[in-house]
Amino acid sequence: MRLSALALVFSLAAACQSGETNAALVPPRPSSYESVIAPILQQRCVGCHGAERAKGGLRLHTPVAIRAGGASGASLVAGDPASSELVRRLHLPLADEEHMPPDDKPQPEPTEIAALERWIAAGAPFEGEVEGLSVPARKPQPAASIVPPADPAALARLRAELVHVQPLSAASTSLWIDFAAIAPRAQDALVTELLAALRPQVAELALARSPVGAGTLAFCATLPGLTRLDLRDTKVGDVQLARLGAHPRVEELVLARTAITDASVDQLLSLPKLRHVYLWGCALSAESVARLRARPGLAVDFGDTPDAAIAQVEDPPKFTSDLPIPDLPPAGDPNAPVNAACPVTGSPINPKYTRTFEGRVFAFCCPNCPGEFDSDPAKYAAKFPGSR
Numbered sequence: 001m002r003l004s005a006l007a008l009v010f011s012l013a014a015a016c017q018s019g020e021t022n023a024a025l026v027p028p029r030p031s032s033y034e035s036v037i038a039p040i041l042q043q044r045c046v047g048c049h050g051a052e053r054a055k056g057g058l059r060l061h062t063p064v065a066i067r068a069g070g071a072s073g074a075s076l077v078a079g080d081p082a083s084s085e086l087v088r089r090l091h092l093p094l095a096d097e098e099h100m101p102p103d104d105k106p107q108p109e110p111t112e113i114a115a116l117e118r119w120i121a122a123g124a125p126f127e128g129e130v131e132g133l134s135v136p137a138r139k140p141q142p143a144a145s146i147v148p149p150a151d152p153a154a155l156a157r158l159r160a161e162l163v164h165v166q167p168l169s170a171a172s173t174s175l176w177i178d179f180a181a182i183a184p185r186a187q188d189a190l191v192t193e194l195l196a197a198l199r200p201q202v203a204e205l206a207l208a209r210s211p212v213g214a215g216t217l218a219f220c221a222t223l224p225g226l227t228r229l230d231l232r233d234t235k236v237g238d239v240q241l242a243r244l245g246a247h248p249r250v251e252e253l254v255l256a257r258t259a260i261t262d263a264s265v266d267q268l269l270s271l272p273k274l275r276h277v278y279l280w281g282c283a284l285s286a287e288s289v290a291r292l293r294a295r296p297g298l299a300v301d302f303g304d305t306p307d308a309a310i311a312q313v314e315d316p317p318k319f320t321s322d323l324p325i326p327d328l329p330p331a332g333d334p335n336a337p338v339n340a341a342c343p344v345t346g347s348p349i350n351p352k353y354t355r356t357f358e359g360r361v362f363a364f365c366c367p368n369c370p371g372e373f374d375s376d377p378a379k380y381a382a383k384f385p386g387s388r
């Protein structure tokens, strides 16, 4: 540790000197440290490692402080990200006590971690430009839009109920939640109860074919980060939709085959961010559709234009409720599976893989799950008590 710390100090000193020489000859350009690295450290670390606080004895707000390291020595080894304590901690699993930043704090984007590594690999210079680091870092997000990580217990609860939930992207704490697998029993009370603890995280919510109504729409109005809401094939009508109010973030609304009528046009136009609404199969007049289409930046899919079809090809809806369920026996057939979601994984079923238990047919998503089911059929069957 001591040797590498020394190496760091020397190479930093060298970098500074060459930087000063350059600065005398050419007009100064902001260094990669100033334009890329310092903003990342400022946004992600300096709250605990800065002028006011020095957790672990470490400050990261100035070159001098960064060079000084922390209680356990140098936090970075110039030229060697893999041996740098700072990089090691960024890559530790979130649950690890030494992971930085602590797991309840906003985490750096993968691109930010990559930038820190590239900078250290290039010798962690405070002057001059590092190739590939000229792009300014992402603008700091306003505090209000930083979404805290979801409560693990609430996520586990959703999964136990077979509701599909996943982050919007690898680096995102916002969630896409799809009730397709339990649509028939996704009543207002169940939906709002399951999502109550996840209000900050819900970004995309699919409730197609469920019996949701005014209660769920009123709840959706309180979801600060909701951008996409799929209500296709529900009984939602004008009265229920009105409960959504002028939601400030909703961009995409799927209302195909609902009871929406002309009376909802003003409601739809009150949504400031709305840019795509799907209304095919709704009883809307041509005038209402034209009024909606008159709004700049709003795409209205009413199933009546060729570009609607093209738009759908280009931007396929990504809800699992759209997955075709192949060759299902007709309803009422005694061989029809009682479940639409695999009892083991919650994924949509493939009717090729079935087991009969206590006179009921269960279908699975893949050839592996029937074996798992056999280990405790009563437990898995109990997830579908209402059927038959």
Ligand code: HEC
Pocket: 041, 044, 045, 046, 047, 048, 049, 055, 056, 057, 058, 069, 070, 071, 072, 073, 075, 085, 086, 089, 097, 098, 100, 101, 102, 105, 108
């Ligand atoms: C919410 C406060 C907080 C934030 C934000 C935070 N840290 Fe820390 N950090 C700590 C605490 C507390 C310690 C001391 C406990 C430990 O060593 O795990 C620590 C210790 C460290 C250490 C070890 C210092 C030493 O010498 O022992 C490094 C390296 C570190 N943090 C890097 C970072 C980096 C890089 C960031 C930003 C990406 C960051 N931390 C963000 C609280 C924070």
